[in-house]
Amino acid sequence: MAKPTTHNFSDIEIAQAAKMEHIKDIAAKLDIKEDDIEMYGKYKAKLPLSLIDKKKIEQCNLVLVTALTPTPAGEGKTTTSIGLTEGLNKIGKKTTVVLREPSLGPVFGIKGGAAGGGYAQVVPMEDINLHFTGDFAAIEKANNLLSALIDNNIQSKTRSLGIDPRTVVWKRVMDMNDRALRQIVIGLGGTANGIPREDGFNITPASEVMAILCMAENFSDLKERLGNIFIGFTFDKQPVYAKDLKAENAMAILLKDAIKPNLVQTLEGNSAIIHGGPFANIAQGTNTIIATKMGMSLSDYVVTEAGFGADLGAEKFLDIKCVSSGLKPKAVVLVATIRALRHHGGAQKEEYNTASLKRVKDGFANLEKHIENIHKFGLNPVVAINAFPTDSDEEVEFVQKRCAELGVKAVVARGWAQGGEGMTDLAEAVVEEVESGKGHFKPLYEWNLSVKTKIEIIAKEIYGADGVEFSKKAITDLRTIESLKLNKLPVCMAKTQKSFSDNDALIGRPSNFVVNVREFEFAAGAGFLIPILGKMMRMPGLPATPASEGMNIDDSGKISGLS
């Protein structure tokens, strides 16, 4: 087996070397007139919602890219999604990749950006990783306007709703890795500054406003969801919503441009729509419904991805996003790396890059369980083995053979090293799966089941748990959910991405375990309940040596040190 071509360039160097096409020419490939787009410079544009076309959506083939249980480095879902898009276009399928927008904060910490990698990137990479078209800033403002209105009402003498400050669950947000803001006390300094209370900042993608933007079907739906945001309780124990503060219109005004999907391009000049970036751990972790439908209105194939492993990302994508929006994916690509299989076979971090058939054999159980899970949704996945130079032929062949025994094609994907040319095999396999007509998406559960039952179905069927335990707090929360009449909402599981279970240490395919629901959060506006199965990080910190220190920008505006 040929090794993938390696190269000596960083992602930003490859991206900067790319000769980009004018965005009006990218739009033209999708038959969009120049006058219909709103350009943001020469290489970014916003697309008007009027381009969404119900009929074309029905004809388009939606492909979800998900992954096995990932190692901390990630297994290359975004890179595979972009590469697959290049590959599909190469074999003659008019394809758009639809992705999440990266969060700006982590760029200055450890993590690089999220615009793909190597020769499978979306560009302009710097812009996409920084302010892009301002969507995150708009979401941040809408979130924080609601916060200001809440505290303004709490201290109002004449128009108070009687909000009990101790019950306020609505947090401020900032798209910055700033651990010092996790837990704060606000309103200090006397009567002019309001009522002191505990508060905290989450990072912007963790805002429910982001989750709402991603679930909204159109502008009036957006406003209604914003109005339904649950804030806390009055001293009389009555629930308070954003609409009680008449906040939803002003918030929607702040989102008037953010609701429009952003058009950019791949390195090979294919269309990419990048829009919305909710957290995968406490929210749905996938781009906006509007962006997905926009892509489907403009192409024959849409490739999209969902955050973390398939137990989290794919399950939420299928049971929440698809059910809510009526979308029906035709194929699922399950990204695996030999490295991650070694990990699930017990390899330590320093052994990840060392070939070991034994580790891969032992670790395959993880991938097998994910394959079984996708089958439960009525779909047969294609496995993409995201190639690394350290993969051995015998490891790859083993994976392909075992997948074949499960009725699944496993194809080596070389998008990172070769772009579209390294992805035509995967593209062919995906098209074959779609055209077989065998995929018939069905959700795992009905939304109108009881909350407990919905969680149990996911835990048993997807995680392989024996059952679910609910803490005292969770049981109290369940009662609140009943009283707020939120029990028909789907559940958006908040669980570690490192294991099928709620215990990071249980790699591979764990068995004989139960999962623990500690408490619930209610995203009444976004339209889901969030069972919390562990401590969820909502505001990252910076490392001892922040990435910002190594960045540079010269007088011509050329950036280096951004990854």
Add this chain to the structure above:
Amino acid sequence: MAKPTTHNFSDIEIAQAAKMEHIKDIAAKLDIKEDDIEMYGKYKAKLPLSLIDKKKIEQCNLVLVTALTPTPAGEGKTTTSIGLTEGLNKIGKKTTVVLREPSLGPVFGIKGGAAGGGYAQVVPMEDINLHFTGDFAAIEKANNLLSALIDNNIQSKTRSLGIDPRTVVWKRVMDMNDRALRQIVIGLGGTANGIPREDGFNITPASEVMAILCMAENFSDLKERLGNIFIGFTFDKQPVYAKDLKAENAMAILLKDAIKPNLVQTLEGNSAIIHGGPFANIAQGTNTIIATKMGMSLSDYVVTEAGFGADLGAEKFLDIKCVSSGLKPKAVVLVATIRALRHHGGAQKEEYNTASLKRVKDGFANLEKHIENIHKFGLNPVVAINAFPTDSDEEVEFVQKRCAELGVKAVVARGWAQGGEGMTDLAEAVVEEVESGKGHFKPLYEWNLSVKTKIEIIAKEIYGADGVEFSKKAITDLRTIESLKLNKLPVCMAKTQKSFSDNDALIGRPSNFVVNVREFEFAAGAGFLIPILGKMMRMPGLPATPASEGMNIDDSGKISGLS
């Protein structure tokens, strides 16, 4: 005297009814090629710094619009600046208006936006008043990245600079009226969340990053100024600057687009450049130097404004911005309203709209002092009487006669009601003043005088004070300024805008008073010292009934209730 035409439309209705030209056509009027601009939709664009042309700047006539001591409602400087631009274009002078960007936060409070009013507005009004092209969001991020780096360093075990948390003067910012963030405690919750300390948020325009962006000549100057931001002291009492945290490049990367001026249009299709919006109370209160120079590179006349009355805005504009950048204004327009003259003559708020020759006679002393002050800069102002329906002929005639006695033309300005057509008289007067060649700008003081002397010159010459008293704290601060070698910087006075003195109650032309410098702040990056003469508001609050409650946006995206 004919009364100005009145109308029954709100600012937003007039703005929305306007037929805007495509921004590429506005650019074409300035001889800018379509390929040279970065469009942000059809009606906004960023201009590349390469269009700045030193030679053209020397040929261009710069006109500063300032005002007498204002009432709380403001006297219409922005409206007059825009109207004058329409008037100048009408009489054949190729003119661009260069203005500040409005802050988003106050839009949801009481204050309307800041895009002019009536028939003298810049459009698209909603965008300009909201996110516009994202400059404020970028400034906010750059400011808050530095904050995160400071707290990250304070809690670092391995790379600590030894910053004493009690001395940190660098605050976080948010463009929102959110009084609960004025005074907070951060870093609570244990070791993972850093070191607890007192902090607070200012509104984004109060950020020194904004002041720096407005003072920067180019990208390398921007970086250098960012690096020079003073943060606080180490436990060893050594000063700490942003460059000690290697923050300036990452901050500059966040400002790579924000540094480019924004092109929009007036209601009559003339060019408007809107860029930068620093506070007028603790900073220089005028648009970016880059924007002013851009406008001057592209037109024969540039009309610009500076915040608050001439004692603050014009003085800072002339002594800081002009001296720093080498700009030489050829004319000054002093905006006055009959209403404000009544106020300075002792009228109570409920009497502002009642004609009273006596009040106007008594109040004229305020305008007279401002006229005298402009003369001290080597320039002879033109007075613009911003017309209101309640002005009486005898009041207006009195003002014109008294101004004439001082050698100054006073012209009735009807931009609000009539647009450019109501401003040709003022335009003619301004051109006459410019073409007379009599104006020879000279600053009030030399930067290399002692800090105390610089303040005393301003206080005596401009405010009419008998002297300056320095508090104990101010005297200590003066020593720190010496030790940090910042004493050659100009002084950016932080004083109430309601009086020539530092006492709000002293209207008109007060005498027999001293002003009190309580303390200093150092904007070492922006390049000025800030003597604080009173309590300065840096984070506004929302009113009991926030403007946000009355806003609406329909499914087509049309906004109402924004003013």
